[in-house]
Amino acid sequence: MIWWLWVLGGLALLALELVTPGGLFALFFGVGALCVAPLAAIGVGEVWQWLAFTVVSLALLATLRNRLLERLERKPAAQVDGLVGEEAVLLEDVPAGGHGRAELRGVPWSARIASGIPLRAGQRCRVERVDGLVLWLRAE
Numbered sequence: 001m002i003w004w005l006w007v008l009g010g011l012a013l014l015a016l017e018l019v020t021p022g023g024l025f026a027l028f029f030g031v032g033a034l035c036v037a038p039l040a041a042i043g044v045g046e047v048w049q050w051l052a053f054t055v056v057s058l059a060l061l062a063t064l065r066n067r068l069l070e071r072l073e074r075k076p077a078a079q080v081d082g083l084v085g086e087e088a089v090l091l092e093d094v095p096a097g098g099h100g101r102a103e104l105r106g107v108p109w110s111a112r113i114a115s116g117i118p119l120r121a122g123q124r125c126r127v128e129r130v131d132g133l134v135l136w137l138r139a140e
Contacts, residue, residue, distance in 0.1 A: 001049060003041035010034035024065050024072075032057030083127050088137055090123050102135055114138045 013030030094100030102111035114128040114136045125137035
C-alpha cells in the first residue's frame with residue numbers, strides 16, 4: 001500500500017475514536033496505521049505492512065487500553081458520603097418520623113428526622129446519613 005493511505009487510514013481511525021463513545025478501540029488501530037506508514041514509505045512489502053499493522057495495533061490495545069480507561073474514568077465531583085456530619089438548616093417544621101425540606105450548601109434537600117424529636121424551621125441540624133436524595137438529620 002502507498003504510505004499516505006496508511007496515514008489517511010490512521011487519521012480516519014483517530015477521528016472515528018473522537019466521535020464514538022468511549023470504547024478506546026479505534027485509537028490503537030489508528031496509531032498502528034500511522035506506525036506502518038514509514039514502513040510503506042521505505043518499500044516494505046504489503047504482507048509485512050499488514051502484519052506490522054496487526055501486531056502493533058493489538059500490542060498497543062492489550063498493553064495500554066486498561067490503563068487509559070482507568071486514567072480517563074470520571075470520578076464523582078463530590079461524594080455523597082462526604083455530607084455526613086455537615087450542618088443543614090431546616091426550611092420547614094418536620095414532625096417526628098415525617099418528611100420535610102432542609103438546606104445544605106445552599107441547595108434544598110428532602111429531609112427526615114433520625115431521632116423521634118420534631119424539629120422547627122430554621123433549626124440547625126447535623127447530617128447523620130444520606131439515603132439517595134434524602135438527608136437524615138439529628139438535632140445539634
